[in-house]
Amino acid sequence: MTALNPLQYYRDNLQHRLFPYLGTAPPQMGEYIAEQRGIGEGLSNENIREKLDFIEHLHAIGVSKYVDLPQLVVVGDQSCGKSSVLQAITRLPFPVDDRMCTRFPTEVSLQKAAGAPSISAVVKKANGTLVQLTISQPTVFSTDSPEFGTIFRDMLLHAQHEILGDAGLEYLSEDTLQITVRGEEEPNLTIVDIPGLVSATHSAFQTANSLVNKYIKNPRSIVLMVAHPGDPGTQDVFQKLKNIPDRQNRVIGVITKCDRKQEGAEDWILDTIRNEQKPENQFWLANGWFGLRNRLPSEVRVNNHERDRNEAHFFQQGVWPTLAQPSRLGIRYLTAALTKMLNDHITRSIPALIPDINQKLAECELRLARLGTPRGTNREQRDCMVEIATKFSQLSLDALDGSYHRVPDHQSAKMRMNVQECLEKFKSDMHQEYCERIPNIEDDLLTSLNQTSWRTSLLGSDDDPGEDLENYSPLKEIFAIMRKNRGTELTDETNSNVMKILFRKKSEKWSQMASILLKTVVVKIKICMKILVEECTFEAELQGTINRWLSSCLDTAENLAQEELDLLSSEICFVWTLSHKNYLHEVGNAYTYCINAMARDLRHLSNDGNSSVSRWEKEVKAWLANNKDVDAVLNTFARLDAYYRISQARFIDNIGIQVVERHLLGPSSPLKMFRPMQINKMADEEPEKLKSIAGEREDKEIERKEINDEKRSLEEALETAQTFGYLGRAAVGH
Structure with missing residues (x-):
């Protein structure tokens, strides 16, 4: 197996999310003969194919990660026969043994492509990593052939080992198996099979429920709801059906294993398939319910044609003719209904996609703006800091010169005024000290x-x-x-x-009073620096690192000022x-x-x-x-x-x-040293120091990359829409 670059993989293969369904029909040994599929017949209209191609392209470039796209999802309880339905629709030889349950999502994509038919598979990890699975191409590309069956089964085992490893039988994974079948006769369609729902007491309940919700919460998903002939009150899928928004219009139902129904169960099954729109019918769906006879485990070697013939023969017997709705029985009619439903759904969905993509692009721009300019390289860090230093130096010089017309309208930003007030306060306190230490001679000497x-x-x-x-x-x-x-x-x-x-004795407090002055001015400078930095950049992270750096510079200036003060204080005792x-x-x-x-x-x-x-x-x-x-x-x-x-x-x-x-306001002051020249010198002589100030955190670099990936995918989606002629159309659905 080979680890892939996800973006490169999507671009090179144009596949990713939509995962078409429908397999190829059984060819004769020695040559490839495409079988006409029921669902493919409904896709021959060029307008419909264009829309399907457009949606598939959007899936292929990863747009579905950011914008809800139409897709077909199979949902049902565990062991309800979903895999048999998937096999019947796609014609791919998925295992139908009731003991085998889907334990991870499987996305099957059928793509119309020129050239020889092919099959490929990739495992998409929950963290986004892609692992390509090695698949030998069959010499005869027939989904009914033993050779194809062996290759497909080996691929499933390989995927299961890659995804599940040695995990227990009850373990479910969010990793996804993506199967892509390409051929000239393939329609551009996708079907997604997800692990079945389990009871609340099951160890995998949370994972199964989360996976189902992840797919059906997409308002543009078509949900193929699969039920079995058992009591509907015991099937979690019916409870899930009640919680699907707009369920009547985007859910189509199927009851599997109709040949294995319990005695007396036909009443609710027949009533559900009749799908009469009555108040008491809580399962009514606009697109109806269908009944299927699944391929039995003993019929594993029965080809698709025989499978369909056996199913048709079954529904001609027993209670089924009394239903008087033959178009609701069998895979042929289900695939035809799915085709029409998907066509209509995609036609309705496309007009809203372009505004959604534009909105997501605007959000990307806003998020990137909040992150600020990239600062991954020394050059980017230098450029960013030089720009800020240029603004800062202009503002700080104005603040020190007492020219406040460009300085932020905040008292704390008026540095010269604040320093003068501190010095005047110091002078006043010293005079008061004089009056207390050497009081005036009284008149009553x-x-x-x-x-x-x-x-x-x-x-x-x-x-x-x-x-x-x-x-x-x-x-x-x-x-x-x-x-x-x-x-x-x-x-x-x-x-x-x-x-x-x-x-x-009289001057013993001078040093202490001067120290108070020093600390007061330092606080004033620190507040002023913070205001000026915020004026120069809106990035909170950058504001923090710059302020910490300037504060360290201020600490150095304060230490030098304190040394000067100590020297002056030591000279106070000189009566000279x-x-x-x-x-x-x-x-x-x-x-x-x-x-x-x-x-x-x-x-x-x-x-x-x-x-x-x-x-x-x-x-x-x-x-x-x-x-x-x-x-x-x-x-x-x-x-x-x-x-x-x-x-x-x-x-x-x-x-x-x-x-x-x-010291506090001179050349060593951060108010004067934060200059473009200082930043250029730092970039050349202390690049690691510059990086510690202007460099981005790793999580921010990852966030920026993710946003840029999303932005590129959305921009490519708009280019695709333009190619298909959907940009600027007043009504794409017409």
């Missing part, structure tokens, strides 16, 4: 005109550690730290470490500036403010509204000249306040420029 109390009022008592929150003042805190860090300095000097200790003029100016302002605050307190305490503040300032300065340690505290406060503000402004700018702008 001095509480008495008595100079002996001024020291305690400003610096607290010797027992005050300067950390009492209720009576906290920055001057008390500074004095406490100065006392704790005394060295070899003179009385009027301050230890150089005091300023560093104070500033380090070259802005001497600004620094000294701020120091003077802060010192003067302290003196002025003390003078205002004294003026208020004196109750002398006519005295000037400057008079009291002179008194305060004179007192400080004699209290150098207090003056040192005031000077330290002034220098701390001045340097804090200068250093804080420098830190805010450095964070904004060196952390946010340089």
Whole structure:
């Protein structure tokens, strides 16, 4: 056996689904003589043959997988005699032993073809795989010949082994045996025999029921309903008949084994074959019921002609003449009825096929559009990503420049605005930190005109550690730290470490606040990237992979930004500036403010509204000249306040420029690195990385291939319809 490419097989052989029925008639030994078949006689009309050829072509190119096409399906209970009916119609030597049951679908296709007649078979697995069966062509192509019978039987055994293997006798398979007979006298017709229905207690109930439903749910199927002479109440096929939509018009019935009916069973059999349209007749069918005498197992070597003669002789005896409907008895009349029914059914079906095919094609286009462009090769991945990168780079530059007329109308896409808001919030939080860490000098620094109390009022008592929150003042805190860090300095000097200790304590939250800023901006960038990527491609899978890649790039940029922030934070402790003029100016302002605050307190305490503040300032300065340690505290406060503000402004700018702008928004930012040049470089140097971003999942590649296969089959169907002249016809059925 040889595994085949399904699409190539269908195109090369033009067969696939429709599986015609009817076999050839018994020839004489030594030569091929075609026997005129009853069902073939009804297909001689050229218009009918054209329609049958058209449907067969559609089956051959696999259209029935996507669009419901007309077909003839044989349905019945297990051991009801379906195989005998199939043999009688097709003239092929299927086994008729009651112990042999169909365990997998068999599709028999008869195709009109020039040249010598031939037979071929293929097993179609449920997964779509095709396995060609090797069949020796008989030297005499007669379905009645022993040679043909042997070849056909060997083919069935080969198929059974391929499909069932060593499975038990109750096992049913969804794999299908497709038999094709070609010849100049063959009509283009198909008949499908499926495993018989079994009771709900049977292990194969679900499989059998599923297979039957699969075929009869096609509204364009003609169902040949096969019943046996037993009690209809015990036959599942009659229950199935009730559930077939439009059953009266697309079902034709046959009762097999009429020669083996039970005593007294003729009443329901005769009534059913009479097919009178009465309310109480639940089995009435527009195309009627037929009775057959099956070939007996002992008649296996009886040829088709003798089989038909024996059947005709049987129906001339017993109760059958009383039926007074001879045209309802025998294979000859059944095949004639099937021919007319199939002709009429196909004529009615063709006009609706073209719209169905066009609708399926539109659905294919939509599904392909949802999948996006193919991305199986490096070139396809590069082209796809370059196109997206081109759009993304334009949008991201606009978003960073604050030019929002092309950017999606979403606040999160306005990157520059969001960054500015984050920086302003950072600046505001830092100012608030300054106000909390170095509060303004209050007007009640001095509480008495008595100079002996001024020291305690400003610096607290010797027992005050300067950390009492209720009576906290920055001057008390500074004095406490100065006392704790005394060295070899003179009385009027301050230890150089005091300023560093104070500033380090006051700026200890700067790094944490900057880190919060950094993470906030990162979140803003991530949201912006997502919006821009969605604007550049509608493919959800591609959006996800690109966002994951850009997020990893953002992680790298964030790490670099954090390293920069850590470096800036480590330099906070340097009490150092070259802005001497600004620094000294701020120091003077802060010192003067302290003196002025003390003078205002004294003026208020004196109750002398006519005295000037400057008079009291002179008194305060004179007192400080004699209290150098207090003056040192005031000077330290002034220098701390001045340097804090200068250093804080420098830190805010450095964070904004060196952390946010340089790293998060700079060249290493994913907002700027996702450019066509970067994609081309990746395609050349890191193809696997590009594939991980832009490559398609295997299941998506399979889905795309399946859709394209369907699309090609449907397009070929339209070409076939055009060839047959059915495209654009207002009424194909006329």
